[in-house]
Amino acid sequence: MTLRIELVVTQGTFALDGGAWDVENNVWVIGNDDEALVVDAAHDADAILEAVGDRRLTAVVCTHAHNDHINAAVEVAEKTGAPVFLHLDDRLLWSHTHPDYSPSYVCDQRRIPIAGTEVEVLHTPGHTPGAISLYLPELHTVLTGDTLFAGGPGATGRSFSDFPTIIRSVRDRLLTLPPHTAVLTGHGPSTTIADEAPHLHEWIARGH
Template sequence: MAVTIENLVTSGTFSLDGGTWEVDNNVWIVGNDEECVIIDSPHDAAAIIHQVRGRKVLAILLTHAHNDHIGAARQVAQAVGAAIYLNSEDLILWDQVYPDIQPDRQHVDGDLFEVGGATLRAIHTPGHSPGSTCFYLESEKTVFTGDTLFHGGPGATGRSYSDYPTILASIRERLLTLPADTVVRTGHGDNTTIAAERETLAKISQ
């Protein structure tokens, strides 16, 4: 049975540095009819749990720890009995949302997650946040980039714990080296491709 990729969009707010913004977030569910992993858990726990449809959830993989990507994570984890994975460099952001509890486990660059006969590989891509991580599903020619790479270029770096030169280096060295036809599935908005974003980044100096 081939692995499937499902997209759920949830809506809520993103808050950091004293500001709050309305946002729509992508939730990605990768698996088959029996098991899956959830990539990010924003805003609406009930909607995410419903999308799981009773399957065994092997892991909740967080691309980073801004509140609009983790706000429903604890509730979802408790409902489906899955461990939450986060890169430890983002604990400073996690603690702003969940000061009294830590993620269940840490993921690091190169970690492999098996689901439905396919393998996701963690790619640490700091810049949007210190622990930002993408998940590469080579068999399906796709990469889940969180807020590191969007349709049209890099994610935002204008707030605390972010850095523009770092995100550019991460994208150029860790993502644009993937095959050109790789589909980029983002944390917000539309899909793109590595080929398209190579063209975008070629126009950006530094």
């Protein structure tokens, strides 16, 4: 059975530091005909569960704990019995949205099995302390959450974020992946490592 990655776009609100913004989020479903793994359960649990269908949901993985990436995670988990995975360094951010639910914590280089392959956790902090990317060598794909977009690294102007840290994460953990690697992002269009790598020094200059 063919391993595939499907996209569900959901709409909602991102809230932090006293502000709120309307956003569209990319929710990724990795799997085959029998089982699936959800990355960043955002806003609309029903739409996510519809995409999963009758497959067994093995996990809900959060690339980071901003509310717009996790606000449907607990509902999806409780309706399916799947665990929620999050990096330990985002536990404080998580508690802002889900104070009464404890996820399971993952660390760098953890491998999460799905449909006969493994998703490798890459700790890529900067957008948040516990931001992770998810690498699937078999599919030549990395899911970067809000760490790397088409056009540059994610925002670092709010609480819990740091620009030099995100630059190190992008430079050392993502741009070192094979150039043909597809980059599936938390918002907006996808890109590739080859398309983004030449612009690293531009991003650094722009951030100062």
